[in-house]
Amino acid sequence: xxxxxxxxTEAYIAKYQEVWPxxxxxxxxxxxxxxxxxKLAIIDKKSRYTYAELGKLVDRVAIGLIEYGLGKGDVxxxxxxxxxxxxxxxxxxxxxxxxxxxxxxxxxxxxxxxxIKMSEAKMLVIPDTFRNFDYTEMVSRLRDGWESLExxxxxxxxxxxxxxxxxxxxxxPWENKKNLAILDRISINPNDVTEIIFTSGxxxxxxxxxxxxxxxxxxxxxxxxxxxxxxxxxxxxxxTFAHQTGFGYGVRLPxxxxxxxxxxxxxxxxxxxxxxxxxxxxxxxxxTPFLQDTIQLEGIENQDIGTFRIFVSLGAPVPxxxxxxxxxxxxxxxxxxxxxxxxxxxxxxxxDDPEEKLVSTDGFPFPGMEIKVVDENFVNCSPNVExxxxxRGPAQFVGYLKRMDITEAEHRDGWFITGDxxxxxxxxxxxxxxxxxxxxxxxxxxxxxxxxxxxLYEHPDISEAQIVAMxxxxxxxxxxxxxxxxxxxxxxxxxxxxxxxxxxHVAKQYWPEHLEVVDxxxxxxxxxxxxxxxxxxxxxxxSPTQS
Numbered sequence: 001x002x003x004x005x006x007x008x009t010e011a012y013i014a015k016y017q018e019v020w021p022x023x024x025x026x027x028x029x030x031x032x033x034x035x036x037x038x039k040l041a042i043i044d045k046k047s048r049y050t051y052a053e054l055g056k057l058v059d060r061v062a063i064g065l066i067e068y069g070l071g072k073g074d075v076x077x078x079x080x081x082x083x084x085x086x087x088x089x090x091x092x093x094x095x096x097x098x099x100x101x102x103x104x105x106x107x108x109x110x111x112x113x114x115x116i117k118m119s120e121a122k123m124l125v126i127p128d129t130f131r132n133f134d135y136t137e138m139v140s141r142l143r144d145g146w147e148s149l150e151x152x153x154x155x156x157x158x159x160x161x162x163x164x165x166x167x168x169x170x171x172x173p174w175e176n177k178k179n180l181a182i183l184d185r186i187s188i189n190p191n192d193v194t195e196i197i198f199t200s201g202x203x204x205x206x207x208x209x210x211x212x213x214x215x216x217x218x219x220x221x222x223x224x225x226x227x228x229x230x231x232x233x234x235x236x237x238x239x240t241f242a243h244q245t246g247f248g249y250g251v252r253l254p255x256x257x258x259x260x261x262x263x264x265x266x267x268x269x270x271x272x273x274x275x276x277x278x279x280x281x282x283x284x285x286x287x288t289p290f291l292q293d294t295i296q297l298e299g300i301e302n303q304d305i306g307t308f309r310i311f312v313s314l315g316a317p318v319p320x321x322x323x324x325x326x327x328x329x330x331x332x333x334x335x336x337x338x339x340x341x342x343x344x345x346x347x348x349x350x351x352d353d354p355e356e357k358l359v360s361t362d363g364f365p366f367p368g369m370e371i372k373v374v375d376e377n378f379v380n381c382s383p384n385v386e387x388x389x390x391x392r393g394p395a396q397f398v399g400y401l402k403r404m405d406i407t408e409a410e411h412r413d414g415w416f417i418t419g420d421x422x423x424x425x426x427x428x429x430x431x432x433x434x435x436x437x438x439x440x441x442x443x444x445x446x447x448x449x450x451x452x453x454x455x456l457y458e459h460p461d462i463s464e465a466q467i468v469a470m471x472x473x474x475x476x477x478x479x480x481x482x483x484x485x486x487x488x489x490x491x492x493x494x495x496x497x498x499x500x501x502x503x504x505h506v507a508k509q510y511w512p513e514h515l516e517v518v519d520x521x522x523x524x525x526x527x528x529x530x531x532x533x534x535x536x537x538x539x540x541x542x543s544p545t546q547s
Contacts, residue, residue, distance in 0.1 A: 003073070004193050004210060006398040007407065013191060016394040019368050020214040021221060022190045025094055025252055028217075029055065032258035036231065041254065043279060044084050044263040051258075056175075057088055062095035062183055063174040068151055070123060072097030072186060075196060077121040079103035079112065079242070081130055081265035085155055085166060086241050087251050089125060092169075094194060094213075097186050101196045102242035105130060109505035110451070111206065113142050115198050118208055118401060120148040125166060128156030131266070136160050138505075190214045196401055197244060197341050199446070206448070208401030209341045219344030219395035220248055220256050222366035226348055227283065227310055231258040234307075236275065236284040238264040239444065244341045245314055249285050269293040276305045285312035287444025289475050291334065292322055301329040308332050310351060314339070315444030323359045338362040338432055342397040342416060346371060347430055361429040362422075369393035373424045378412060381424070386433050389422040390415040440467070443475040447510050455504050456481065456497075461489040464521065466531060470514055470538045480538045481512035484520060491517045514538070 029051075032041070037052035049057070070076065076093045078100065080086045090100045101119050103112065105127075116124065126135040139152055140160060152163040159165045190213040198206040223229060237250030254261035262279050264271060267290060275281055284290075291313045294300065310333050318336050326334055335358060339345035347363035357363075365371050372380055373387040381387040392415050399407040410417050421434040440447040449467045456465035463484045470480040485491055492500075494515040501511050522533040 004399070004401070005404050006193065006210060008191055008212070008398050016214070016368075019218065019394045020190065021217045022214060023217055024188055024190060024194070024213040025091065025217065025255055026188075028255040028258075029058075029091060032231075032255055035258055039231075039258070040260045042084050042087055042261055042263070044082065045265065047084050049084060054088070054091075057170065058091040058095060059180055059183060060173065060175050061088055061092035061169045063178045063180070064169040064172060065092055065096055065098065065123075066182065067174060067178070068123075068169075070096060070098055070151075074098045074122040075101050075119045077101040077103055077116060077119065077124045079105060079107065079124065079126050079135065080155070081105055081127065082237060082241050082246065082250070082263040083127075083155070083265060084263075085125070085170070087261075088170070090251060094188070095183055095186070097188050097192065099193055099196055101198075102247050103198075104240055104242040106445075106507040106509050108507050109138060109142060111198075111507070112138065113145065114205065115208075116142075116146050116149060118198075118206075119196050121146070122148055123151040123153065124149060125153045125155070128154050128158040136163065139163075188213070190217070193398065195247070197242070197247065199341050207403060207406065209397045210399050210401055211397055215395050215397060216248060216252065216344070217256075218368070220252050222345070222348075222369075222395070223249060223253060224257060226350060226366065227312075228351075229253075229257045229259070229283075233257060233259045233282045234262060234280055235259060236262045236264070236272065236279075236281045237286075238267045238272065238284070238290060239286045243444075244339070244344060245285055245444075248344050267293075269297050273297065273300070273303050273305060276308045277303070280307040282307055283310040283312070284308075285314060287315040288313050288318055289443040291318065292474055295322060295326045295329060306331070310335060312337060312348070314345070315441060318359065320359045323355075334358065336362050338420075338422075338430065340418060340420075342418075343369070343391055343393070344395045346391055346393070346395070349429075357427075357429055361425070361431050363430070364428045365393075366395075369395060371424070371430060372415070373422050373430070383426045384423050386421055386423050388436060389418045389420045389430065389432070391418055392416060440469040440477050440479050442472075442477055442479065442509065445509055447479050449479075452479065452481075452501075452506070452510055452512070455501060455506055456483060458504070459492075459500055461486055461492060463487075464529070466521065466529060466534055467512060468531060468535045468538055470542045472542075478513040479510070480514040480516065480542075482516045482518055482521065482534050484518055514542070 033051045033055045038050050041051045041054045042049040076098050093100050153166045154163050155166045193210045194213045195211040196208045235254050239246040313336050333351045335349040337345045337348035346369050347365050349358050349363040371391050375387050419436045422430045422432050424430045452467050453465050463486045466482045467479050469477040472478045522530040
């Protein structure tokens with residue numbers, strides 16, 4: 001594949017050429033290998049790799065990929081938990097000029113089928129099973145429709161026919177069969193696309209966000225100055241590698257600083273605390289519920305976690321009450337930020353900010369990233385007046401895969417229309433106040449509303465269905481389903497609904513967690529459902545008590 005239509009014109013490149021690092025992740029990896037070859041680079045529950053060991057394994061896998069027919073511009077899809085193999089494969093893909101396509105482990109038939117087809121992936125890597133789900137069975141069921149896919153590699157003991165064990169790449173001494181010089185002859189332009197990551201599909205089909213080496217590298221580098229990171233830092237990541245947080249700042253950030261990455265495939269706050277003590281973890285970035293679980297862990301105030309200094313909380317506002325609770329229990333700083341798949345993290349508070357900024361804003365932009373809040377006429381709003389948030393800068397994505405029409409529609413005079421609403425204060429700090437897009441964020445995980453509604457509309461007994469956000473103390477938001485039944489049909493229960501969605505292969509995290517069966521919906525004079533009224537109803541019914 002490899003021929004992507006992007007926003008990268010000569011003028012665009014010239015605008016950011018002096019700001020971009022003009023490097024790839026391999027430049028940072030090689031620098032770390034030269035400086036500290038025996039330093040631990042990766043720690044997960046299965047393995048520990050030094051930089052020297054990692055470098056050799058990446059070269060081996062890269063040559064193996066070439067032997068299997070993979071090359072520059074090919075898409076390699078990874079539907080993997082936070083395991084070392086994901087990182088090794090991303091680096092090896094980069095080594096041969098291939099493109100990494102991270103896929104969230106909770107995705108099921110509908111998402112995976114669409115994303116593999118849309119990206120024209122040539123190779124897919126999956127676990128045999130993870131969290132009691134059989135990925136090989138799903139892929140076997142769907143594979144005949146994937147014309148571009150040539151290889152499926154599996155991690156685990158169960159490798160069906162027509163699939164290969166990943167050990168064929170990692171354990172075979174490919175470096176003895178082919179000269180490593182073949183890798184060095186592959187030319188990689190820092191403005192080549194290196195990642196395609198799909199949005200969750202807010203109102204329609206998921207969009208394939210394309211990033212180059214430059215847009216990812218500059219985004220990752222922003223963290224180093226704001227958080228004052230050095231090679232002595234140890235990063236912890238439990239957010240999935242297939243979200244831009246986990247990918248940009250879990251998979252890649254440790255290499256930029258020559259530090260160590262510690263990874264968890266299933267979030268567990270008790271294990272997190274143990275890992276801080278064992279591995280001297282210094283910082284993490286994760287969704288707000290992970291922070292809440294940590295702060296509210298019984299006995300947290302008695303734990304010796306002095307090395308841990310920063311928790312970057314993303315994906316949902318940090319409740320002020322939680323920050324107040326944390327002050328009496330822990331010494332680490334809680335800072336907040338805002339970003340998207342399209343632009344990485346754009347704003348972040350600073351550890352030195354006064355408490356008012358830390359608890360009431362989502363930070364200020366990184367150098368080079370520009371934001372503004374505008375009204376419906378795209379006129380700049382006055383300070384503290386809510387409007388639509390626009391963004392541009394060197395970390396911005398370079399287009400939606402095969403959807404330049406949508407890419408252009410979501411830009412105005414070079415500014416990306418984020419779909420989020422915000423207010424900006426006089427100092428340039430923003431606070432996200434809502435979303436123009438109809439989406440629910442459950443613990444940092446986007447729930448694609450239209451997709452769930454469409455699935456419910458296919459139920460033979462349901463007349464109409466609407467999904468809205470309901471407030472939740474821990475996860476910030478959950479999905480509530482409002483449905484009306486077809487005439488003469490018995491009202492269904494929430495358990496009926498869950499059974500139906502399971503049979504439709506809808507990811508469990510997307511299922512509604514509350515059901516309201518109604519005779520009809522509030523409507524406009526023209527008959528359009530007034531969804532904001534449903535949101536108001538469920539908010540009034542379930543609003544958590546704020547302290």
